[in-house]
């Protein structure tokens with residue numbers, strides 16, 4: 001089966017001037033990323049701040065141009081479009097298919113536009129509808145996300161955070177997308193509102209056959225919504241696995257570190273857990289040789305300092321991990337001796 005989206009050897013390097021003498025420094029925000037997103041699945045991208053999650057989402061949506069590598073989109077069997085090589089003009093029709101939802105709806109919604117115009121804007125930009133049809137599509141998109149019709153003439157500040165996020169989702173939905181990239185879409189919301197938005201996203205996925213790339217630093221949320229998870233560290237994908245497998249039996253030491261940060265009830269266990277996390281995240285412009293995680297890894301050996309491990313299937317898959325010792329090291333899962341996470345049901 002061909003994936004809806006395939007990312008191959010994607011890299012993104014940022015160059016900038018720094019310091020008193022304006023030296024140019026380069027940051028490899030993404031290094032050789034390989035990923036597939038199957039039609040209808042929710043793939044979560046997780047990792048600490050600065051690991052490249054947003055940059056990856058933006059390169060896929062071509063809000064940023066990748067430095068090298070490819071992003072192939074297959075909307076139907078036998079029809080694959082190489083998004084990364086298209087010009088801005090060639091890309092325009094495909095921008096309807098791949099839409100982003102952002103973390104902070106207040107800063108992504110123009111405060112001077114009324115709800116009707118906010119949701120109509122993508123249709124106008126893409127010249128897809130006008131007059132009565134435009135109105136019907138806007139009202140229908142707002143209906144789908146639970147925003148009442150009497151809200152059409154109001155401004156974003158008149159709404160709560162959750163309602164603003166619903167308007168943001170309506171802006172994505174109005175173009176009938178195939179793939180929605182949700183970048184920390186519920187991170188700014190209270191837990192009870194998070195649950196409502198996550199449930200809305202689930203319903204929309206089923207009703208409209210959507211596929212999600214769900215970027216989040218919150219593993220509790222990811223556990224609730226994702227079918228599969230890709231873990232990023234310092235611009236690399238270090239593990240991909242079905243969600244349940246990843247939480248039960250992580251295969252990369254960094255995934256274990258992330259799982260250890262999940263809230264647990266027993267404070268003595270909490271103290272023990274943090275001992276496992278050593279060191280600071282290295283600076284992207286000064287990436288360690290060998291395995292990018294070796295400076296913080298409790299299993300690191302000489303081989304890890306010398307050779308960069310490839311992302312490879314572990315025991316035949318479906319988990320992939322970039323660790324020389326993934327088959328032999330004993331890592332703790334999220335449920336080993338902790339209460340279940342994910343309280344959104």
Ligand SMILES: Nc1ncnc2c1ncn2[C@@H]1O[C@H](COP(=O)(O)OP(=O)(O)OP(=O)(O)O)[C@@H](O)[C@H]1O
Nearest residue numbers: 014016027029048049050051052053054055056284
């Ligand atoms: N436009 C840019 N110019 C220079 N560096 C950038 C730019 N955008 C991102 N970066 C750098 O690239 C790295 C990855 O950033 P990115 O925002 O993708 O990470 P992230 O995992 O999404 O983090 P967060 O959760 O904090 O948003 C960071 O070191 C960041 O400072």
